[in-house]
Amino acid sequence: MLFYDTPLPAPNPRRVRIVAAEKGIVLPTVTVQIAKSEHKAPEFLAVNPLGQTPALVLDDGEVLTESIAICRYLDALHPEPPLFGRTPIEIARVDMWMRRVEFRLGNPLAMLWIHAHPFTAKIVPQQFREFGDSNRPAIARALALFDTRLADTQWLAGDSFSIADVVLLCTIDFMTFVGIKLTDETPHLKDWHMRASSRPSATA
Ligand SMILES: N[C@@H](CCC(=O)N[C@@H](CS)C(=O)NCC(=O)O)C(=O)O
Structure with a gap:
């Protein structure tokens, strides 16, 4: 490979x-x-x-x-450790949370990045700044959703670290690069971010 x-x-x-x-x-x-x-x-x-x-x-x-x-x-x-769930309900939960990260956080963040960030201004043919910035409330809503979930569970899909956490970690770290930081308004998400970032794999 x-x-x-x-x-x-x-x-x-x-x-x-x-x-x-x-x-x-x-x-x-x-x-x-x-x-x-x-x-x-x-x-x-x-x-x-x-x-x-x-x-x-x-x-x-x-x-x-x-x-x-x-x-x-x-x-x-390499099935161990399983990152996409093992039982039917685990598999469904992992998929549900991963898709929520991609659609509810990843998509508006991508629009903000493409249309309102000075770096991408050099790359995309045309930026629509107002549209890019209009994605900020959706990003805030997504962060609140994950914060509420993580008040009850250690990892996004339940007790085990999964691909949903991998996608969330990569998206949040990219969000920080784009200029949006996690705040004390989402304390459970902040704690989760510290847990996820302290795994050896997070340095990858
Ligand atoms: N849906 C694809 C997205 C891939 C993607 O957008 N990759 C970025 C790097 S993170 C890229 O190559 N961007 C350059 C471009 O789209 O021209 C995936 O999950 O692999």
Whole structure:
């Protein structure tokens, strides 16, 4: 296998690095620097014509993209510890919380990043600043939702650390990079962030 990775602050390849670290998998890695537009260079477009990282090239040459698909593949190959749940209800809970992170926090954050951040102004053809900023309340609502959940559970999907926590950690750290910090308004989420960040895999 060959893993095409991008360093921080890119959140999606980090999901794969954390899952690999949780499972003790060492992936031979090629680094693609988005800041240097290497993801749009012909060499990388030959691997992933979508021009996005991460990508995982399998031994038979098949290419997996989409960070969650790659994480699921690694989880199926190395089932311990299970990060996508074990029983039907665990699997459903993990999926439910992961999708809430992606749709309720990841999507508005992406719109804020693309349309209202000075860094992306150099990259996207046209920014709609007002629209970008209009996503801030949705981000705040999503943080409140996760805070309420984490008042009752140690990890987002229950008692065990899961891919839902991986996605939330990567999204929140990226959110900090974009300029929104966790505050005391979401104390349970802040505590969870400290727990998740203190796992050895979080340095990935
Ligand atoms: N849904 C994809 C999103 C991949 C993605 O957006 N990757 C970012 C890096 S975090 C990227 O390559 N951005 C450059 C671009 O889209 O041009 C996944 O989860 O893997």
